Amino acid sequence: MxxxxxxxxxxxxxxxxxxxxxxxxxxxxxxxxxxxxxxxxxxxxxxxxxxxxxxxxxxxxxxxxxxxxxxxxxxxxxxxxxxxxxxxxxxxxxxxxxxxxxxxxxxxxxxxxxxxxxxxxxxxxxxxxxxxxxxxxxxxxxxxxxxxxxxxxxxxxxxxxxxxEVEKQLQRNTVSFLNDPKANYVAGNTLYVSKIFKWFGVDFGNDIGGFVKKYAAPEMLGTINGAGSDLQVRFLKYDWSLNGF
Structure with missing residues (x-):
């Protein structure tokens, strides 16, 4: 050719x-x-x-x-x-x-x-x-x-x-991480989240609860909605240990 x-x-x-x-x-x-x-x-x-x-x-x-x-x-x-x-x-x-x-x-x-x-x-x-x-x-x-x-x-x-695939990959990652109880969870009226939300709050519209609700599984979403205006946000300790071996 x-x-x-x-x-x-x-x-x-x-x-x-x-x-x-x-x-x-x-x-x-x-x-x-x-x-x-x-x-x-x-x-x-x-x-x-x-x-x-x-x-x-x-x-x-x-x-x-x-x-x-x-x-x-x-x-x-x-x-x-x-x-x-x-x-x-x-x-x-x-x-x-x-x-x-x-x-x-x-x-x-x-x-x-x-x-x-x-x-x-x-x-x-x-x-x-x-x-x-x-x-x-x-x-x-x-x-x-x-x-x-x-x-x-x-x-x-x-x-x-x-x-x-990046749109699907981002969506899948976000849902998975936000619903991982080791990384984010609700207890009573308090939403405990990764410090990522503290460091980059502006990227999430300074509305952590609102952002999490968009991707929360039914149980987490129900608890957040139940807290209403009493919802408090706390940031979890960040583990900087290597993610492997």
């Missing part, structure tokens, strides 16, 4: 298909090393070269040519993949750190380290979250998709995000 025709056919491939192919390696790694939200970092370390290939592919991709949903999936995957990379690059004596907060210096957090290379730009995890994901997409459910490598963080799912 002439080269010109091959090039034309390549250009005609839908961007959504290209975007799905982009995350294949990451999807395989997640399925292999993440089980019910728990990450096997030791086994992940053995596949670090494959992760690096995926990260290089993200860096070589211009997200600006992707659809909005494909961009959203791109940045969520990038955040999660680079969080895993951060843990892998900080192994001590062949073992991962006990907490992501053990990484960084006296005046720097793990999220402020500029080691993320995506779309030809160098940035930090904070940049991805606060300069791109939050302001650009205005989507509070991203907080239940990006993973901070801690036990109290919404779990890392065992599949890559894709533009075609």
């Amino acid at each position: 002439p080269k010109a025709i091959c090039l034309l056919l390549l250009l005609l491939v839908p961007l959504s298909v290209q975007a799905v192919d982009l995350h294949t390696d990451w999807d395989q790694l997640l399925k292999k090393h993440v089980h019910q939200g728990e990450v096997n970092y030791t086994a992940f370390k053995e596949d670090e070269k494959k992760l690096d290939v995926y990260l290089s592919r993200l860096d070589a991709t211009n997200p600006g040519v992707l659809s909005r949903n494909d961009q959203l999936a791109y940045y969520i995957n990038a955040y999660n993949a680079y969080t895993v990379k951060l843990i892998l690059r900080n192994f001590i004596s062949g073992r991962p750190v006990d907490s992501i907060k053990d990484i960084g210096g006296l005046f720097s957090s793990p999220w402020s380290i500029s080691f993320v290379h995506i779309g030809g730009l160098k940035m930090s995890l904070d940049d991805v979250e606060h300069e791109i994901l939050r302001p650009r997409f205005n989507e509070p459910r991203i907080h239940f998709a990006i993973n901070c490598a801690a036990k109290s963080c919404p779990p890392l799912i065992s599949e890559a995000y894709t533009g075609a």
Whole structure:
């Protein structure tokens, strides 16, 4: 087949298909090393070269040519993949750190380290979250998709995000996390929620109860409604222990 025709056919491939192919390696790694939200970092370390290939592919991709949903999936995957990379690059004596907060210096957090290379730009995890994901997409459910490598963080799912599925994935994650009694629950007239709601209250319209009610299962919803205007909100302690081994 002439080269010109091959090039034309390549250009005609839908961007959504290209975007799905982009995350294949990451999807395989997640399925292999993440089980019910728990990450096997030791086994992940053995596949670090494959992760690096995926990260290089993200860096070589211009997200600006992707659809909005494909961009959203791109940045969520990038955040999660680079969080895993951060843990892998900080192994001590062949073992991962006990907490992501053990990484960084006296005046720097793990999220402020500029080691993320995506779309030809160098940035930090904070940049991805606060300069791109939050302001650009205005989507509070991203907080239940990006993973901070801690036990109290919404779990890392065992599949890559894709533009075609990201809406369903965000919805599923949000419902699952908000109805997990280890993360959020109601006792009497008090709604106990993750500190995520404290840190990012503005993203939830400063209406935590209202947001939770949108996704609450019938039993939780009934209890919240029963409390009415007497509903109190309290924030649970955040466990920063590593979400794996």
